[in-house]
Amino acid sequence: MALPATLQEELIKDQTLNDPAVIDLLSLSVTFGRRPILKNLRGDLRGKAIGLLGPNGAGKTTLIHTLLGFYEPSAGTAQIFGYDIVDQAKQIKSLVGYMPERDAFIAQMSAVHFVRLMGELSGLPPGAALERAHEALFYVGLGEARYRKLETYSLGMKQLAKLAQAIVHGPKLLFLDEPTNGLDPPARLRMIKLIREIRDSGQASIVLSSHLLLDVEECCDEILILRDGQIAVYCNLEEERKSNRKFLMLETRGDQAKFVEAIKELGCEYAITGDHRLKIVLQGGVDVRDLYQLAAREQVQLRRLSYKRDSLEDIFLKAMETGNGGL
Amino acid sequence: MAVYEQTYKRYAGPLTPEWSRFLIIPRHAYRSVFKSKIFTAFFVICFVPLLVEAILIYLHHNMNALGIMKIQIRELLPIDGSFFQTFVYIQGGFAFFVTVLVGPPLVSRDLRNNALPLYLCRPFSRTEYVVGKMSVLFILLSLITWVPQLLLFLFQAYQEGFTWFKDNLWIASAILLASVVWILLLALISQAISALVKWRVIASAAILGLFFIPSVFSAFLNEVFLTKWGNLVSLIALMGNVSDGLFGVFDRTAGTVRIEDFNNNVRLIVVTQPPLWLCWGMLFLVCAICLAVLSRKVKAYEVVR
Numbered sequence: 001m002a003l004p005a006t007l008q009e010e011l012i013k014d015q016t017l018n019d020p021a022v023i024d025l026l027s028l029s030v031t032f033g034r035r036p037i038l039k040n041l042r043g044d045l046r047g048k049a050i051g052l053l054g055p056n057g058a059g060k061t062t063l064i065h066t067l068l069g070f071y072e073p074s075a076g077t078a079q080i081f082g083y084d085i086v087d088q089a090k091q092i093k094s095l096v097g098y099m100p101e102r103d104a105f106i107a108q109m110s111a112v113h114f115v116r117l118m119g120e121l122s123g124l125p126p127g128a129a130l131e132r133a134h135e136a137l138f139y140v141g142l143g144e145a146r147y148r149k150l151e152t153y154s155l156g157m158k159q160l161a162k163l164a165q166a167i168v169h170g171p172k173l174l175f176l177d178e179p180t181n182g183l184d185p186p187a188r189l190r191m192i193k194l195i196r197e198i199r200d201s202g203q204a205s206i207v208l209s210s211h212l213l214l215d216v217e218e219c220c221d222e223i224l225i226l227r228d229g230q231i232a233v234y235c236n237l238e239e240e241r242k243s244n245r246k247f248l249m250l251e252t253r254g255d256q257a258k259f260v261e262a263i264k265e266l267g268c269e270y271a272i273t274g275d276h277r278l279k280i281v282l283q284g285g286v287d288v289r290d291l292y293q294l295a296a297r298e299q300v301q302l303r304r305l306s307y308k309r310d311s312l313e314d315i316f317l318k319a320m321e322t323g324n325g326g327l
Numbered sequence: 328m329a330v331y332e333q334t335y336k337r338y339a340g341p342l343t344p345e346w347s348r349f350l351i352i353p354r355h356a357y358r359s360v361f362k363s364k365i366f367t368a369f370f371v372i373c374f375v376p377l378l379v380e381a382i383l384i385y386l387h388h389n390m391n392a393l394g395i396m397k398i399q400i401r402e403l404l405p406i407d408g409s410f411f412q413t414f415v416y417i418q419g420g421f422a423f424f425v426t427v428l429v430g431p432p433l434v435s436r437d438l439r440n441n442a443l444p445l446y447l448c449r450p451f452s453r454t455e456y457v458v459g460k461m462s463v464l465f466i467l468l469s470l471i472t473w474v475p476q477l478l479l480f481l482f483q484a485y486q487e488g489f490t491w492f493k494d495n496l497w498i499a500s501a502i503l504l505a506s507v508v509w510i511l512l513l514a515l516i517s518q519a520i521s522a523l524v525k526w527r528v529i530a531s532a533a534i535l536g537l538f539f540i541p542s543v544f545s546a547f548l549n550e551v552f553l554t555k556w557g558n559l560v561s562l563i564a565l566m567g568n569v570s571d572g573l574f575g576v577f578d579r580t581a582g583t584v585r586i587e588d589f590n591n592n593v594r595l596i597v598v599t600q601p602p603l604w605l606c607w608g609m610l611f612l613v614c615a616i617c618l619a620v621l622s623r624k625v626k627a628y629e630v631v632r
C-alpha cells in the first residue's frame with residue numbers, strides 16, 4: 001500500500017535527520033606548530049560524491065589526513081558516519097578506504113600480493129582477502145598484470161593499483177586524493193569511469209580531492225571549496241545549476257527593439273549581448289511560455305533559447321573572489 | 328565484487344580478531360625473506376651448533392655410543408649452566424647476523440615507498456605496525472635461540488630425570504630471559520636504524536658499527552684505565568654481563584692487574600665490572616631511545632612545522 005505523499009516526505013525528512021552525515025565538521029581546526037592550516041571548519045557533508053577543491057595550500061589534503069586520523073585536530077573535531085575522528089578512529093578506519101596522492105606501495109610485491117596484504121590489514125581473513133584482491137584488480141583493469149611487481153608498473157597502473165587497495169575491503173567511504181594525477185587522457189577517462197561506477201553503485205560515498213575542476217564536475221554531486229584553510233563554498237552542484245534556471249540566453253530574428261520593450265513591460269531585466277542576442281533574468285510569475293507568446297505577438301523568431309548554467313569554474317572563481325561560505 | 332561481475336560491492340563477511348592482525352606483517356615478510364637462497368642456507372647453518380648441542384647431550388647419556396666411539400664420559404663437557412650458556416652465546420652470534428640480513432629493510436622499505444599511510448589508514452595502529460615489524464625478527468630469532476634450546480633443556484631433563492629438572496629449572500629461565508633480552512635489543516636497534524636510514528647497505532653497516540665500534544672503544548677504555556667500566560658503552564659487553572648475571576656467574580671483580588713503576592714498586596689493581604643493575608639500566612636506556620626514534624619516525628606523514 002502506497003503511503004500518502006506528505007507522509008512519505010515526512011519519513012524521508014526524518015530519515016535524513018536521523019542518518020548521520022557522511023562527514024560532520026564540528027569547528028575543526030588543525031595547526032602545525034604555530035601555523036593554522038584548517039580554521040574552524042563547520043558543516044555536515046551528505047553527498048554521495050563530495051568534491052574537495054581549492055588552490056594549492058588551501059588545506060584539502062590536510063583535511064583528508066585529519067579525517068583519517070593522521071593529524072590531531074588542534075581544536076574542534078569531526079565525525080564520519082557519526083564516529084568521532086579522535087576517539088573512534090579505529091571504527092572509522094574500518095569503514096574508509098584511502099587512495100593517497102603520492103606514489104605509495106610496498107616494494108618487491110606483486111600487485112595481487114600487495115592488495116591482498118592491504119585487505120588482510122583491514123581485517124579480511126586471508127582467503128577472502130586474496131579473493132577480493134583478484135576481484136579488485138580485475139575491477140580496476142589490472143587483471144592481466146596482477147602478478148607483476150609493482151615497481152614495474154607505469155604511473156597509470158600504479159594509480160589503479162592504489163585504487164584497488166583502497167576498495168579491496170569494500171569501504172563505505174572512499175577518500176581519493178588527486179586520483180587522476182599524471183594520467184594520460186585514456187587512463188584519466190578510465191579512472192573517472194571507475195569513480196562514477198563506484199558512486200552509482202550506491203555502496204560507497206566518495207570524497208574526491210582534485211585540482212582538476214573537470215574531474216570533480218564529472219564525478220561529484222557536492223563540492224566543498226577551501227581557501228586559506230576555510231570553507232569558501234559548500235554547495236550541491238545540481239541545486240546550484242537549478243538556481244540558475246532563471247537566466248536565459250536568447251537568439252532572435254526580427255524587430256528586436258520591439259521585443260525588448262515588451263520584455264521590459266513584463267518586468268524582466270535584460271541585457272543585449274550582441275546582434276540578435278539577449279540575456280534575460282526571469283522575474284517571479286513570468287514563465288518561458290510568456291516569452292514565446294510575446295515573441296509571437298511581436299512577430300519575432302526565437303532561434304535559440306537556453307538556460308545559462310554556472311559551470312564549476314564559475315563557482316570556483318566566484319568562491320576565490322568572494323570566499324562566502326555556502327554553509 | 329566477483330571477477331566476472333565487475334561491480335563494486337561492500338565486504339560483508341567475517342573479520343579477523345584485531346589482536347592478531349600484527350601477525351599479518353611477519354607472515355608476508357617471510358615470503359620475501361626466504362626467497363633469498365643465500366639467506367635460507369645461512370638460516371639452516373644457524374641450526375648446526377644446536378645439532379652439536381643435541382649430539383653432546385645424547386652422547387652424554389648413551390653409554391653404548393660412547394663405548395663404540397671409545398670416548399671417556401669425563402672427557403665430555405658437563406651438561407650444566409655453563410654448557411647451555413655457551414650455546415646461548417653462539418646462537419646469540421647467529422641471531423645478530425640474521426638481524427643484520429633481515430632487519431634493515433623492514434621499516435626503511437616502507438618509508439622509502441610511502442607505504443606507511445597505506446598501513447595506518449586501516450584499523451591498524453602505529454604500535455601494531457612496530458610490534459608487527461619487530462615480530463618478524465622476534466619469531467625468526469626465537470626459532471634459532473631459546474625455542475630449540477629450551478627443547479634441548481627438556482631433552483636433557485628427560486635423560487636425567489625429574490630431580491635434575493627441578494634443580495636446574497633456573498637454567499631454563501636464564502636461557503629464556505637472556506635470549507629474549509638479546510632478541511628484543513637486536514629487534515629494537517635494527518628497527519630504529521631502519522627507520523632512520525633508508526638505504527639497506529648503510530643500515531646494515533650502521534647495525535654492525537653500533538655493536539662493534541663501541542666494543543672496540545670499550546676495550547680501549549678498559550685497557551687505558553685498567554677497569555671494566557668501559558663495558559657500559561659496549562652493547563655486546565653489557566649483554567655479556569647481563570647474561571652472566573642470569574646464569575649466576577657474574578662477578579664484579581674481573582681480575583687483578585700487577586703494575587710495576589720505575590722504582591720497581593709493585594701495585595695490584597683490582598679490575599671491577601660495573602654493577603649488574605647499571606648494565607640492565609643501560610640496556611633499558613638503549614631500548615627507550617630506540618622506541619623514541621620509532622615513535623618519531625613511524626608516522627603516516629611527517630608534519631612540516
